[in-house]
Amino acid sequence: MKNGFENARRRSLPPQGVAEFKQAFGARFVTSDAVRAHHGRDESPYPACLPDAVVFPRDADEVAHAVRLCDRYRVPVIPFGAGSSLEGHVLPIEGGITLSMAEMNRIISLRPEDFTATVQPGVTRTQLNDALRDTGLFFPIDPGADASIGGMAATRASGTNAVRYGTMRENVVSLKVVTAKGEIVRTGSRARKSSAGYDLTRLFVGSEGTLGIIVEVTLRIHPRPEAVTAAVCNFPTLADAVQSVVEIMQSGIGIARIEFMDERAVGAVNRHSRLELAETPLLLFEFHGSASGVREQAEVVREITRDHGGSGFAWAENPEDRARLWAARHQSHFAGLQLRPGARSVATDVCVPISKLVDCVTQTVEDLKSAEFPFTIVGHVGDGNFHVQMLIDPDCEAQWRAAEAINHRLVHRAIGMEGTCSGEHGVGIHKMEFLKTEHGAAGLELMRLLKHAYDPHNIFNPGKVLAWDA
Amino acid sequence: MKNGFENARRRSLPPQGVAEFKQAFGARFVTSDAVRAHHGRDESPYPACLPDAVVFPRDADEVAHAVRLCDRYRVPVIPFGAGSSLEGHVLPIEGGITLSMAEMNRIISLRPEDFTATVQPGVTRTQLNDALRDTGLFFPIDPGADASIGGMAATRASGTNAVRYGTMRENVVSLKVVTAKGEIVRTGSRARKSSAGYDLTRLFVGSEGTLGIIVEVTLRIHPRPEAVTAAVCNFPTLADAVQSVVEIMQSGIGIARIEFMDERAVGAVNRHSRLELAETPLLLFEFHGSASGVREQAEVVREITRDHGGSGFAWAENPEDRARLWAARHQSHFAGLQLRPGARSVATDVCVPISKLVDCVTQTVEDLKSAEFPFTIVGHVGDGNFHVQMLIDPDCEAQWRAAEAINHRLVHRAIGMEGTCSGEHGVGIHKMEFLKTEHGAAGLELMRLLKHAYDPHNIFNPGKVLAWDA
Numbered sequence: 001m002k003n004g005f006e007n008a009r010r011r012s013l014p015p016q017g018v019a020e021f022k023q024a025f026g027a028r029f030v031t032s033d034a035v036r037a038h039h040g041r042d043e044s045p046y047p048a049c050l051p052d053a054v055v056f057p058r059d060a061d062e063v064a065h066a067v068r069l070c071d072r073y074r075v076p077v078i079p080f081g082a083g084s085s086l087e088g089h090v091l092p093i094e095g096g097i098t099l100s101m102a103e104m105n106r107i108i109s110l111r112p113e114d115f116t117a118t119v120q121p122g123v124t125r126t127q128l129n130d131a132l133r134d135t136g137l138f139f140p141i142d143p144g145a146d147a148s149i150g151g152m153a154a155t156r157a158s159g160t161n162a163v164r165y166g167t168m169r170e171n172v173v174s175l176k177v178v179t180a181k182g183e184i185v186r187t188g189s190r191a192r193k194s195s196a197g198y199d200l201t202r203l204f205v206g207s208e209g210t211l212g213i214i215v216e217v218t219l220r221i222h223p224r225p226e227a228v229t230a231a232v233c234n235f236p237t238l239a240d241a242v243q244s245v246v247e248i249m250q251s252g253i254g255i256a257r258i259e260f261m262d263e264r265a266v267g268a269v270n271r272h273s274r275l276e277l278a279e280t281p282l283l284l285f286e287f288h289g290s291a292s293g294v295r296e297q298a299e300v301v302r303e304i305t306r307d308h309g310g311s312g313f314a315w316a317e318n319p320e321d322r323a324r325l326w327a328a329r330h331q332s333h334f335a336g337l338q339l340r341p342g343a344r345s346v347a348t349d350v351c352v353p354i355s356k357l358v359d360c361v362t363q364t365v366e367d368l369k370s371a372e373f374p375f376t377i378v379g380h381v382g383d384g385n386f387h388v389q390m391l392i393d394p395d396c397e398a399q400w401r402a403a404e405a406i407n408h409r410l411v412h413r414a415i416g417m418e419g420t421c422s423g424e425h426g427v428g429i430h431k432m433e434f435l436k437t438e439h440g441a442a443g444l445e446l447m448r449l450l451k452h453a454y455d456p457h458n459i460f461n462p463g464k465v466l467a468w469d470a
Numbered sequence: 471m472k473n474g475f476e477n478a479r480r481r482s483l484p485p486q487g488v489a490e491f492k493q494a495f496g497a498r499f500v501t502s503d504a505v506r507a508h509h510g511r512d513e514s515p516y517p518a519c520l521p522d523a524v525v526f527p528r529d530a531d532e533v534a535h536a537v538r539l540c541d542r543y544r545v546p547v548i549p550f551g552a553g554s555s556l557e558g559h560v561l562p563i564e565g566g567i568t569l570s571m572a573e574m575n576r577i578i579s580l581r582p583e584d585f586t587a588t589v590q591p592g593v594t595r596t597q598l599n600d601a602l603r604d605t606g607l608f609f610p611i612d613p614g615a616d617a618s619i620g621g622m623a624a625t626r627a628s629g630t631n632a633v634r635y636g637t638m639r640e641n642v643v644s645l646k647v648v649t650a651k652g653e654i655v656r657t658g659s660r661a662r663k664s665s666a667g668y669d670l671t672r673l674f675v676g677s678e679g680t681l682g683i684i685v686e687v688t689l690r691i692h693p694r695p696e697a698v699t700a701a702v703c704n705f706p707t708l709a710d711a712v713q714s715v716v717e718i719m720q721s722g723i724g725i726a727r728i729e730f731m732d733e734r735a736v737g738a739v740n741r742h743s744r745l746e747l748a749e750t751p752l753l754l755f756e757f758h759g760s761a762s763g764v765r766e767q768a769e770v771v772r773e774i775t776r777d778h779g780g781s782g783f784a785w786a787e788n789p790e791d792r793a794r795l796w797a798a799r800h801q802s803h804f805a806g807l808q809l810r811p812g813a814r815s816v817a818t819d820v821c822v823p824i825s826k827l828v829d830c831v832t833q834t835v836e837d838l839k840s841a842e843f844p845f846t847i848v849g850h851v852g853d854g855n856f857h858v859q860m861l862i863d864p865d866c867e868a869q870w871r872a873a874e875a876i877n878h879r880l881v882h883r884a885i886g887m888e889g890t891c892s893g894e895h896g897v898g899i900h901k902m903e904f905l906k907t908e909h910g911a912a913g914l915e916l917m918r919l920l921k922h923a924y925d926p927h928n929i930f931n932p933g934k935v936l937a938w939d940a
Contacts, residue, residue, distance in 0.1 A: 003763050091806045195626040202672030293762070353662075
């Protein structure tokens with residue numbers, strides 16, 4: 001399968017550089033095939049591409065030292081969290097050193113009184129929520145996988161709670177990053193807001209390791225709502241479900257989660273998670289608030305869904321049922337993969353203004369009728385964001401091309417509707433071709449100026465987000 | 471009074487440049503003393519400093535043309551909205567061309583179904599809210615003055631509603647900006663979220679005209695809450711009031727507004743707005759939600775304030791009373807100025823984590839005991855942000871120096887508490903000296919790299935935010 005990077009020039013450490021790394025990191029500088037292979041791919045369909053070595057730093061100073069060495073020898077340096085990225089973000093396509101954040105997994109401080117938590121980048125979202133269990137607070141951002149917080153910041157991730165709580169853009173308070181010179185910069189304070197200069201925090205959120213390495217993340221955490229209820233509702237057609245979402249959002253009730261699954265995705269999670277959901281287009285809701293507030297929200301939603309043929313509005317009031325439902329939703333990526341053993345997933349990720357959502361989804365389903373492979377559709381539809389998961393045979397070039405053609409048309413459809421090619425997965429390798437369409441040549445030029453200013457030797461995760469000479 | 475920029479080198483258009491501007495803008499290229507003087511100062515205490523000319527563009531293309539001319543002749547170009555900035559942002563300290571946005575005041579589109587509004591930068595916040603009146607939606611960000619939306623985006627402004635609705639950082643969906651090459655870039659789509667490359671939108675929000683000129687703003691607008699109530703509560707001491715705020719925020723009830731006024735500020739607004747508020751430290755609250763939700767929130771707040779000696783918990787349920795109360799709060803800057811006719815205001819703007827707020831305010835009041843000028847304290851305390859308004863005689867250098875010394879100590883106190891020198895006013899000229907303390911030399915270097923990359927000839931509002939060779 002062609003990636004377009006088979007011919008990328010690899011840039012490797014000279015023997016002197018290898019010696020310096022060994023001296024600094026000892027047994028934490030690893031060149032074994034198994035470890036390199038483990039760090040050579042992600043959840044994208046791209047075949048593996050190995051780094052020259054994997055380094056396991058323990059703190060910001062060690063990352064800074066590694067970056068200084070890589071900068072000196074002009075060798076790529078790629079941060080690696082949980083490896084759950086979907087667009088080839090962590091593939092070292094020009095070789096170089098992968099920095100695994102596996103040993104930078106310490107929770108540095110919890111400050112419930114200020115609604116902040118500070119963690120090393122290798123901490124995962126469930127690890128953080130476990131640590132918050134007794135505080136009455138939680139961290140809401142939940143991509144499907146148990147991703148690392150550093151990776152989530154780097155891709156500007158979101159998930160099912162973004163409707164109410166925002167994405168990593170809104171929930172990163174500040175970062176510590178290592179620059180190309182190997183300096184450690186704190187991008188902001190712990191204040192809730194600031195107008196003190198350029199927003200360096202938001203600049204690194206979503207930069208996918210291409211401008212610097214995130215070595216610490218201070219997050220906003222949220223009070224656990226007094227009451228939570230969840231509900232499931234079935235619809236005769238996809239358009240009915242999506243139209244309901246549009247009206248629910250426009251009602252302004254402040255719902256926490258609205259997730260869509262098509263009948264294929266429901267079938268997949270039924271089999272994977274032993275559920276018995278009716279296999280029709282379906283919406284999952286969650287309401288957060290006071291006991292009465294939650295009841296009020298649910299009543300509005302029940303009325304709107306009824307107007308669109310919604311049926312079987314079923315409650316999941318107790319925590320176990322709710323947890324089971326959301327676990328199933330979170331596992332839908334893996335559940336989908338099991339529809340076709342051995343398949344890899346090409347995932348789309350467009351996000352459109354809510355008023356365009358029905359048209360965008362409907363036209364996409366029409367386009368998918370020609371597909372010769374299984375697919376599912378799920379979506380964080382309260383945000384206007386949905387994913388087609390196309391299950392291709394990784395050895396069949398025709399399927400890969402067909403899936404890419406569908407994605408290509410979908411992205412152009414979404415951009416034509418004032419939307420974006422990526423709601424939450426990021427660009428990685430896979431979406432680079434769309435950035436010029438989305439941002440224009442002048443917009444891409446602003447990004448290129450930034451990349452060249454912050455990474456003059458092109459060492460930070462090269463070949464991702466935008467080409468060096470874009 | 472010394473500004474530190476009396477000796478700045480002015481860069482003026484050559485006759486050929488003047489001719490080109492005249493040809494392009496005709497009577498909208500203005501060099502009269504009165505118009506230049508009007509654009510030579512803001513609400514800061516700095517004496518006026520005149521541009522060489524004021525240009526009144528009508529659209530993005532005209533701004534692009536003006537910027538290309540300025541870039542060709544290496545002449546400063548300064549955007550000017552309502553002139554309500556507080557830190558000298560709009561003063562053309564190196565001369566050059568001021569671009570008044572007075573004729574770029576058109577509302578381009580309202581899209582209630584997507585919760586977005588697109589406006590030219592000269593539209594003011596009240597103009598936008600008037601236009602939204604029949605849509606059931608509103609734009610919540612409300613600095614005291616009727617600022618322009620472009621200026622609010624440029625300073626990352628907020629106001630009293632930020633506790634619930636966020637600041638301009640969260641409420642700008644995308645921008646159109648003119649780059650130094652005179653190209654027009656759209657920084658993002660109309661989707662609610664995106665992971666498609668670097669966050670150019672957040673990069674220009676808060677950049678104070680130093681990286682490019684904002685020529686269009688797409689904003690997030692919000693459903694008007696079903697129910698709104700406001701309340702006022704008096705406290706025996708400032709510490710009691712502030713401690714109440716901390717506990718209210720920690721209760722997680724989702725309050726919309728919590729504003730603090732000290733007894734001096736209350737006195738000033740009583741006189742200015744003919745109110746009869748008891749002249750003690752006071753909190754103003756506003757609750758947004760459903761009828762029952764609002765009652766629940768208010769009950770929590772009433773209990774917490776009672777525990778801290780709060781008294782006279784008075785309601786303003788009808789819209790007229792509420793409007794009068796908030797108008798008074800919004801006018802507190804001007805009300806304060808009237809405490810001392812002829813005075814100018816030195817305003818502080820620190821923002822600290824909520825757990826540090828009591829200490830920060832208390833220590834500041836202690837420090838102010840030595841002040842030989844009147845002052846008031848007001849604050850968006852739900853965000854940890856408060857302002858000391860120091861009313862100095864603009865002709866008395868000793869008072870200016872004393873006020874600056876108090877501000878200097880306050881900023882260092884706040885930064886020491888993991889806070890910021892500016893919560894919402896921005897840097898302008900006045901806070902440049904603090905950026906190195908707040909961001910460190912390496913952080914400032916990242917900002918400088920950005921400035922040099924985006925504005926190679928230093929034409930965009932030079933001498934603001936950070937020095938060219940910082």
